[in-house]
Every structure is written in structure tokens, then in C-alpha cells.
Amino acid sequence: MSKISTNDVEYVASLAQLELDAAAKERLVQEMGEILAYMDKLNELDTANVEPMMHAMEMTNVFREDVVESSISRETALQNAPVHDGQYFIVPRILEGDEA
Amino acid sequence: MEYEAVIGMEVHVEINTKSKIFCGCSTEFNAPPNTNVCPVCLGFPGVLPVLNREMVNKSVAAGLALNCRISRWSKMDRKNYFYPDMAKNYQISQYDLPLCFKGHLDIEVDGEIRRIGITRAHMEEDTARNTHTIGGGQSGVDFNRSGVPLLEIVTEPDLRSAKEAYAYLVTLKQILQYLDVSDCNMEEGSLRAEANISVRPKGATAFGAKTEVKNVASFSGVQKAIEYEIARQIQVLEEGGKVLQETRGWDADRGITVTQRLKESAHDYRYFPEPDLVPIVVDEAWEHRIRDRLPELPMARKKRFMEQYGLSAYDAMVLTATRPLADYYEACVSAGAESKKAANWVMGDLQALLTDGKMEITQCRIAPAALAAMIRMIEEGAISGKIGKEVLADMFETGREPQAIVEEKGLAQISDEAAIEAIVAQVISDNPAQVEQYKAGKEKVMGFLVGQVMKASRGKANPELVNRILRDALKK
Numbered sequence: 001m002s003k004i005s006t007n008d009v010e011y012v013a014s015l016a017q018l019e020l021d022a023a024a025k026e027r028l029v030q031e032m033g034e035i036l037a038y039m040d041k042l043n044e045l046d047t048a049n050v051e052p053m054m055h056a057m058e059m060t061n062v063f064r065e066d067v068v069e070s071s072i073s074r075e076t077a078l079q080n081a082p083v084h085d086g087q088y089f090i091v092p093r094i095l096e097g098d099e100a
Numbered sequence: 101m102e103y104e105a106v107i108g109m110e111v112h113v114e115i116n117t118k119s120k121i122f123c124g125c126s127t128e129f130n131a132p133p134n135t136n137v138c139p140v141c142l143g144f145p146g147v148l149p150v151l152n153r154e155m156v157n158k159s160v161a162a163g164l165a166l167n168c169r170i171s172r173w174s175k176m177d178r179k180n181y182f183y184p185d186m187a188k189n190y191q192i193s194q195y196d197l198p199l200c201f202k203g204h205l206d207i208e209v210d211g212e213i214r215r216i217g218i219t220r221a222h223m224e225e226d227t228a229r230n231t232h233t234i235g236g237g238q239s240g241v242d243f244n245r246s247g248v249p250l251l252e253i254v255t256e257p258d259l260r261s262a263k264e265a266y267a268y269l270v271t272l273k274q275i276l277q278y279l280d281v282s283d284c285n286m287e288e289g290s291l292r293a294e295a296n297i298s299v300r301p302k303g304a305t306a307f308g309a310k311t312e313v314k315n316v317a318s319f320s321g322v323q324k325a326i327e328y329e330i331a332r333q334i335q336v337l338e339e340g341g342k343v344l345q346e347t348r349g350w351d352a353d354r355g356i357t358v359t360q361r362l363k364e365s366a367h368d369y370r371y372f373p374e375p376d377l378v379p380i381v382v383d384e385a386w387e388h389r390i391r392d393r394l395p396e397l398p399m400a401r402k403k404r405f406m407e408q409y410g411l412s413a414y415d416a417m418v419l420t421a422t423r424p425l426a427d428y429y430e431a432c433v434s435a436g437a438e439s440k441k442a443a444n445w446v447m448g449d450l451q452a453l454l455t456d457g458k459m460e461i462t463q464c465r466i467a468p469a470a471l472a473a474m475i476r477m478i479e480e481g482a483i484s485g486k487i488g489k490e491v492l493a494d495m496f497e498t499g500r501e502p503q504a505i506v507e508e509k510g511l512a513q514i515s516d517e518a519a520i521e522a523i524v525a526q527v528i529s530d531n532p533a534q535v536e537q538y539k540a541g542k543e544k545v546m547g548f549l550v551g552q553v554m555k556a557s558r559g560k561a562n563p564e565l566v567n568r569i570l571r572d573a574l575k576k
């Protein structure tokens with residue numbers, strides 16, 4: 001019995017804006033279920049005396065100074081855009097109130 | 101039934117660093133579209149953002165001024181959602197470990213101090229801007245704003261009225277401007293306020309369903325939107341309805357809020373630690389360095405102005421409204437102007453000239469020391485107060501020293517008794533009817549006669565001498 005339902009997979013897919021066919025959904029129910037089962041396995045470990053790990057990096061405090069550096073040209077910035085007008089990246093009309 | 105409102109505010113302020121939060125692109129406001137961009141702020145895959153140290157300094161300064169605790173250890177997180185103003189489909193923000201937390205801000209409403217809890221203040225990047233003027237079913241996206249540093253400041257639901265919310269915004273803006281961490285310019289979007297509003301029967305402890313009001317362009321707009329929303333929610337409840345949890349926009353033209361989005365469609369942001377940015381450790385030494393550099397904040401400065409300069413609470417409040425104004429006033433006093441006279445000139449005639457010219461004190465051509473010199477000339481009797489106004493207007497226009505203006509225009513006060521006696525004699529012989537009335541006991545005519553003498557001297561006669569000499573002459 002998987003810990004993940006088809007509904008869960010569909011929900012996660014919708015958040016990621018992915019369209020999945022029935023076979024992919026079935027496979028993902030299986031795979032995501034296995035990942036969660038593995039987490040359950042890890043949860044069996046006694047971690048009472050282990051510092052929680054908040055971040056994958058051991059390093060801290062890497063900063064840049066507040067100095068303006070030259071940016072790339074607008075021409076370069078726009079060159080890979082599927083549609084642009086020389087000034088803006090052009091996208092399908094965004095409706096007011098559609099914001100996430 | 102009597103209701104009370106429960107309001108919390110979320111304010112995004114743009115922190116005024118020169119470069120963006122994670123790259124060296126300029127944060128300049130009015131640049132042509134997509135000219136301050138690079139692979140990092142355009143959201144290209146594989147780039148490495150690096151946090152701007154000054155953003156941390158300024159955010160900690162803001163946190164300390166809001167009486168927050170500063171996280172010894174914090175991190176950046178990814179907030180995942182799709183929107184065309186965000187090319188990489190996540191916003192770098194802070195989730196469970198904000199840089200600043202558990203603070204408070206005291207606000208004054210109707211002479212009473214209210215303490216408003218600050219839940220948190222966290223760092224994040226701004227998104228790009230969309231323009232809807234492109235036409236043809238299309239929108240344009242400008243990434244100059246993408247990656248501009250923002251500090252999001254969130255209050256506890258401690259505000260109880262629209263008026264308190266307004267006072268909170270004004271006080272917050274004033275502090276952030278004193279700290280020089282943000283311009284807080286609503287027109288340029290460097291301050292954006294959202295209010296969470298609910299109502300409940302007075303005395304109840306549970307919260308009612310809340311609505312979130314967005315897209316308000318001014319502080320007074322926020323106040324009006326909250327007033328409207330409180331009344332609307334009470335009406336819904338009174339009619340036996342239910343307040344829906346939703347986002348509402350403020351329609352300033354119609355003076356109403358309208359539904360933008362129901363909460364059901366809100367996204368699940370799936371925050372996780374940003375793997376491209378390392379954790380931020382602000383140790384005690386760093387925090388202390390920032391604390392030591394904090395300027396005197398508005399409330400403390402207002403109190404000191406009252407004690408040190410003998411000003412009323414109102415005058416001290418007006419003069420400490422902005423740091424440049426307070427600095428100007430203090431420079432004027434330390435250049436030798438009497439403190440209350442300086443307050444009257446700065447708040448009165450100078451402020452009127454600034455308002456007329458739609459100018460800020462920072463654009464004023466009158467040096468504080470020149471204003472002090474002018475005020476001293478009045479005190480020493482070199483010019484009259486009335487002439488002082490004329491001299492001030494000239495100084496404001498030309499930036500010249502008051503002595504030079506008085507000399508060139510021949511405005512020096514006439515304090516020569518013989519000269520004034522001659523003018524008085526002339527006025528008495530020119531106005532026999534009024535002199536008769538005065539002698540018959542009509543004291544009010546005195547004002548008219550003084551006015552005639554001042555007019556004849558072109559405003560230069562010493563008013564005290566005019567009064568004395570005229571009275572003496574009329575007794576004869």
C-alpha cells in the first residue's frame with residue numbers, strides 16, 4: 001500500500017504545471033511512495049543527540065560588497081527570448097488578479 | 101452588536117542598496133526597460149547568486165530599530181510558484197528562520213502610545229515588472245526590478261482601527277527614512293503595504309475570517325480601504341452572512357474593495373532551503389557594530405528637542421518629522437539662532453516657501469547658518485520681523501546672505517527717532533479725522549495710524565519706536 005495516492009501525484013503535478021498520462025501517474029505513485037517509505041526508515045533512527053541540519057552547506061557568510069557592476073546589454077539579454085520588442089520580453093497577456 | 105477590528109500589516113520596503121540583492125546590477129529606478137539585468141537576475145539556470153553584505157547590514161539596522169531580535173543563524177529559502185514576472189519560477193525569500201523577529205513598534209494615536217508587535221522582518225528579492233500597455237493580447241516584462249532587495253515587515257494582529265494602521269505606516273516610514281535604509285516612496289513602489297483585516301464581537305478572543313487588501317497606492321488609501329473593509333465585514337455579519345477569506349483590491353476611484361482571489365486557489369509554495377546561498381551568521385560583534393551606528397530615532401529626538409530647546413510637543417513633532425528637517429533645525433540653532441524663534445521660522449515662513457515651490461528641505465538654497473544670521477538681525481533690531489519675511493523670500497530665491505540683501509535693497513530698519521518723529525508728524529497732519537476719533541476715545545484707530553507710519557517708511561520703521569512716538573505725539 002503506497003503512502004501516495006493518485007490525487008497526491010496529480011496535485012504535485014499541477015503545482016509543477018506538468019501534464020501526466022495514466023502510466024506516468026502510476027509510476028510516480030510507486031516511486032514517490034518508495035521515497036516516503038525510505039524517510040520512514042530514517043525516522044526510526046534515534047537522533048535525540050544529533051544537531052539538526054538546517055542547510056546542506058557547512059560554509060556560512062559568503063557576501064558580495066555593494067558595488068554596481070556593468071550588466072549585459074539589453075540586446076544580449078533579449079536575444080534568446082522567443083518574443084521581444086527590442087525593449088521588453090513579450091509574454092501572453094497577464095490578467096489582473098491572476099497573481100500567485 | 102458592537103464589533104472590533106483586528107488588523108495586521110505586511111509591508112514590503114525596498115532597501116536602498118546601490119546594487120541588487122544577489123548580483124551587481126544597479127537598482128536605479130528609472131532606467132530603460134531591461135538595461136539593469138544579468139544572467140543572475142534574469143533567472144538563468146546554473147548561475148550563482150551571492151548575497152549583498154549591505155543588504156544584511158541595513159536589514160539588521162531596521163530590525164534593531166524595530167526592537168527585533170536578530171537571528172544568530174538564518175538562511176534563504178525558495179518560495180515556489182509560477183508567474184510571468186519570475187523567470188526562474190521561485191522567489192528567493194526567507195521562510196522559517198527570518199533575519200529579524202519578535203520586535204515591536206510604539207505608535208501614537210490621539211495622544212496615546214500603542215505598542216504594535218512585529219512578528220518578523222525578512223529579506224527577499226523583488227520580482228520583475230509587467231506592463232500591460234503592449235496590446236494585442238500581450239504583456240511586456242521588464243527585469244530591472246527583478247532582484248531589487250526587499251525587506252518584508254510583518255506585524256502581529258495588534259492594530260484595532262484604520263487610524264492605527266495609518267499611524268503605524270507613518271511611524272514605520274519615518275524610522276526607515278531616519279535609518280537611511282529605504283526611500284519609502286510609494287509612487288516608485290519602494291514601499292508597498294497590505295492589510296489583513298477581520299472583525300469580531302467586542303470582547304471575543306477568537307479571530308473572524310480575514311480578508312487581505314492589496315494594491316493600495318497611498319497611506320491615506322490604506323486607511324480608507326481598511327475603514328471600508330471593516331464596515332463591509334460588519335454589514336455582512338449583521339445580515340447573517342459569512343465573511344469569505346479572500347484577497348481584495350482597493351478601487352480608489354469607486355472607494356470600495358473588490359474580490360481579487362479566493363483563498364481556495366492560493367498556492368502551496370513548497371519552501372525549501374536555497375542551495376545556492378550559504379547560511380547567514382550575524383554574531384554578537386556584528387550586531388553590536390550595527391547597533392552602535394544607529395542614528396537617534398524620531399521619538400528620542402522629539403523628546404530631546406522638547407527638553408533641550410524648550411519646544412512644545414507639537415513643534416518638536418513637526419521638526420523631527422524627517423531627519424533632514426531635524427538636522428536643518430539643529431544646524432540653525434547651533435549657528436546661533438534662538439531655539440523657539442528658529443522653530444517658528446523653519447515651521448512657518450520657510451515651510452510655506454518650500455510647500456509653494458513643491459520642494460524638500462534638502463533642496464533649500466538657504467544655508468541653516470544664513471537663516472540663523474537673518475534671525476539674529478531681527479533680534480538685534482537691524483531689520484523688522486516683517487522685513488525679515490521679505491529677506492527670507494529673497495534668500496530662498498537667490499541663496500544670498502541676508503546682510504547682502506538688506507544692504508542692496510536698503511531694508512535696514514529705521515531706528516533713528518528723529519526720522520520716525522518726522523514721519524509720525526506727517527501722518528498726523530495727513531489724517532486729522534482719525535486723530536480726532538482717537539482723541540475722542542476710539543483706541544482702535546491707533547492700528548490704522550501705525551499702519552500709515554509703517555507704510556510711509558516702506559515697512560522699515562522700528563515698530564516699537566513707531567508705537568511709542570505715535571502715542572506720545574497724540575497726547576499733545
Ligand SMILES: [Zn+2]
Nearest residue numbers: 123125138141
Ligand atoms: Zn543582475
